[in-house]
Amino acid sequence: MIAHTSGETAPASRRRQTAAQRAVLSVLDSSEHFRSAQQLYRQLRQHPTHQFGLTTVYRVLRTLVEDKIAEIQRAEDGELLYRIRTTNEHRHYLLCRQCGRAEAFTSTPIEDQTRQLSRTFDYTDVTHHVDLYGVCPRCRDT
Structure with missing residues (x-):
């Protein structure tokens, strides 16, 4: 999908990736569909090595959006949904x-x-x- 997770050189302003960020990126990268933080959290919990709390998932998502790696879309009920940014347009x-x-x-x-x-x-x-x-x-x- 997006080359940012595999070998692309990050801009100097980009933060160093944590294990939680890598895990969330991996789950986000598995689909082009928008998903809620809770859906991402449930997917992460299926992997025994990804034992992060929901608060951490929200914090990582906020950072990914700030760094323009992920994008947000509001669901019909107002919940925020996330996916990997596919364009800057x-x-x-x-x-x-x-x-x-x-x-x-x-x-x-x-x-x-x-x-x-x-x-x-x-x-x-x-x-x-x-x-x-x-x-x-x-x-x-x-």
Whole structure:
């Protein structure tokens, strides 16, 4: 999936990876789907060498997001979901509410409207979220 875990040279600003970070990255790298911290924690607990607490998993995820290694998507119920960052581009997602599969898209009209509103009202550092949820064909057919 992503080369960051195997041999890619990390930027100088990147922190040294801990055993917990390596374990969480390994689990995140196993799927492109967004998953909750609790789901990741349950997966980690299946490996006898990965005995980290849920608090550690949350801390590692926060660090991975800060370092732009992982990305966040909010679930329909507001829970934060995580996955390995696949691009630095700004994208929105159509997210399967059952399995976490995500289809990325960019909406030029929304991006243009955001820029226009920012200029009109003289706002800087503007962010926005467009979240779409549904059931993917794989989950619908099972």
